[in-house]
Amino acid sequence: MSSLSGDVGGLRLENPLILAAGILGTTGASMRRVALAGAGAVVTKSIGVEPRDGHPGPTVVRLGVGLLNAMGLPNPSYRAFQEEIESAREGGVPVIASIFGSCPEEFAEIASALDADGFELNLSCPHAEGYGMEIGCDPANVEEITRAVRRAVSVPVWVKLTPNVTDIRVLGIAAQRGGADAVVAINTLKAMAIDVESGYPILGNVIGGLSGPAIKPVALRCVYELSGALEIPVVGVGGVSCWQDAVEMIMAGAAGVQIGTALMGGLEVIREITNGISRFLDRKGWRLEDIRGIARRRR
Amino acid sequence: MRFRPANLVIKDVVRETSSVSTIRFERSLNPTPGQYIMVWVRGVDEIPMSFSAPDSITVHAVGDATRALCGLKPGDSVGSRGPFGNGFRLTGDKILLIGGGVGVAPLAFLGEDAKARGFDVTSLIGFRCKDDIIFLDRFRQLGDVILTTDDGSAGIEGRASAGLSAIDLRDYNQMYLCGPEMMMIDIIRRCREHASRIQASINRYFKCAVGICGSCCLDPEGIRVCVEGPVITGDRLLDSEFGRYRRGPSGMKESCY
Numbered sequence: 001m002s003s004l005s006g007d008v009g010g011l012r013l014e015n016p017l018i019l020a021a022g023i024l025g026t027t028g029a030s031m032r033r034v035a036l037a038g039a040g041a042v043v044t045k046s047i048g049v050e051p052r053d054g055h056p057g058p059t060v061v062r063l064g065v066g067l068l069n070a071m072g073l074p075n076p077s078y079r080a081f082q083e084e085i086e087s088a089r090e091g092g093v094p095v096i097a098s099i100f101g102s103c104p105e106e107f108a109e110i111a112s113a114l115d116a117d118g119f120e121l122n123l124s125c126p127h128a129e130g131y132g133m134e135i136g137c138d139p140a141n142v143e144e145i146t147r148a149v150r151r152a153v154s155v156p157v158w159v160k161l162t163p164n165v166t167d168i169r170v171l172g173i174a175a176q177r178g179g180a181d182a183v184v185a186i187n188t189l190k191a192m193a194i195d196v197e198s199g200y201p202i203l204g205n206v207i208g209g210l211s212g213p214a215i216k217p218v219a220l221r222c223v224y225e226l227s228g229a230l231e232i233p234v235v236g237v238g239g240v241s242c243w244q245d246a247v248e249m250i251m252a253g254a255a256g257v258q259i260g261t262a263l264m265g266g267l268e269v270i271r272e273i274t275n276g277i278s279r280f281l282d283r284k285g286w287r288l289e290d291i292r293g294i295a296r297r298r299r
Numbered sequence: 300m301r302f303r304p305a306n307l308v309i310k311d312v313v314r315e316t317s318s319v320s321t322i323r324f325e326r327s328l329n330p331t332p333g334q335y336i337m338v339w340v341r342g343v344d345e346i347p348m349s350f351s352a353p354d355s356i357t358v359h360a361v362g363d364a365t366r367a368l369c370g371l372k373p374g375d376s377v378g379s380r381g382p383f384g385n386g387f388r389l390t391g392d393k394i395l396l397i398g399g400g401v402g403v404a405p406l407a408f409l410g411e412d413a414k415a416r417g418f419d420v421t422s423l424i425g426f427r428c429k430d431d432i433i434f435l436d437r438f439r440q441l442g443d444v445i446l447t448t449d450d451g452s453a454g455i456e457g458r459a460s461a462g463l464s465a466i467d468l469r470d471y472n473q474m475y476l477c478g479p480e481m482m483m484i485d486i487i488r489r490c491r492e493h494a495s496r497i498q499a500s501i502n503r504y505f506k507c508a509v510g511i512c513g514s515c516c517l518d519p520e521g522i523r524v525c526v527e528g529p530v531i532t533g534d535r536l537l538d539s540e541f542g543r544y545r546r547g548p549s550g551m552k553e554s555c556y
Contacts, residue, residue, distance in 0.1 A: 022512070024516065026514050026516065029517075060509060063303070204344065
């Protein structure tokens with residue numbers, strides 16, 4: 001079968017399928033389990049300076065087209081998280097710490113204190129006041145925060161971007177200017193749902209983020225736009241549920257592909273996707289490099 | 300397919316003790332005993348509750364959401380997602396139920412289901428004191444009952460484990476366990492050689508209830524309790540974090556007492 005190994009944003013991966021932030025990333029044991037189920041790398045739950053319990057429930061609404069969530073960045077703080085990273089590493093793949101803060105200093109404090117194989121800066125969570133996309137919509141913030149972390153650590157720094165802006169390329173360029181090794185696109189789309197029996201917004205936080213199949217075409221467009229505008233690699237994420245979705249992301253220009261909501265159906269989907277990509281490449285006589293960004297050359 | 304919270308209208312609320320109430324809904328949700336639903340008390344929070352009957356949950360008022368739930372009246376409604384999870388699996392023909400406190404609730408449901416299917420049911424149930432006893436009549440209708448109270452105000456004095464001396468576990472094909480975590484791990488450790496025949500309904504911090512947020516994962520295997528549990532066999536629990544520590548809403552490790 002075709003090899004899927006290669007460099008993704010400064011990390012050598014056995015395959016380009018990566019566990020997305022916020023999915024099964026609270027405990028080292030569950031990340032290790034995802035790694036053993038075939039992921040090329042894992043990204044942790046976003047970690048901040050202080051412990052947070054997250055928003056009141058419901059935190060998740062399952063919709064026919066995807067999943068709506070407003071977890072609210074629950075995390076035990078970086079001070080309690082190194083041991084989880086260590087046990088995640090027993091899975092044998094790179095462990096990327098997703099981190100969030102309210103300013104460059106907080107991001108740098110967390111990144112300096114954690115020993116991880118890479119960092120993914122959460123500048124895109126759509127449902128936490130003072131964090132995520134609230135600061136990550138401003139390209140000046142994105143550049144300054146990226147630079148602060150870049151100076152603080154020697155491992156790869158990825159920046160996860162929000163699609164809830166007019167032009168995501170502006171944020172990508174800011175991350176690149178700040179010294180990012182890659183951008184990750186996209187985080188969830190701001191969304192909500194209302195319970196018609198009572199009139200209550202269903203999510204405890206009222207507003208949340210939409211993931212899953214509904215957002216894949218949006219994610220694909222963002223990856224396509226970013227990879228056309230940036231020198232650094234783009235990691236595609238958003239609604240990938242089968243190997244064809246992953247191939248589409250790569251054809252749009254993605255160096256790596258993250259998976260999240262699809263794991264709701266079980267961890268087996270990881271190997272179904274990586275095996276599916278290999279079989280596809282074999283059938284076509286192509287290598288992974290041959291199809292990366294091919295959509296741009298086919299116009 | 301419908302995924303959003305369903306509306307459940309409350310038929311009646313029965314006060315079982317000073318802090319425990321049974322909330323009966325206007326319709327059955329057809330759960331397997333041991334399964335749970337995410338109950339949304341609108342405007343407050345959403346919490347997991349196991350079934351005490353196909354159409355009821357039995358709630359210990361200990362936090363904001365459980366207190367709000369116990370304060371609801373017939374005709375009020377809640378939202379619900381589920382039933383979720385893997386419930387108890389009935390095997391053999393002679394079973395033992397071991398319950399502590401409000402943890403006896405899913406066992407009463409299981410016992411009634413088992414008896415209707417022809418199983419021989421024995422129950423060992425423990426409470427802190429006489430005033431905390433619930434569902435004693437339901438258990439007595441199933442078969443033999445061994446009752447314990449911590450203070451000796453009813454039945455055998457001591458923890459539920461004190462009642463173990465009255466029975467021989469080899470007589471039972473399967474044991475079903477639900478109660479406070481330290482009571483459950485104590486029973487499992489005392490009955491180590493039978494651990495693979497013990498099915499325990501356990502509790503971890505559930506948020507998503509669909510197996511992806513990771514907040515309920517059990518070390519060291521990373522078992523997603525919300526979808527792979529909440530019923531897990533004793534042998535898997537013996538080698539796990541169960542009875543040693545748990546994680547709170549932030550993911551921080553905390554004591555399981």
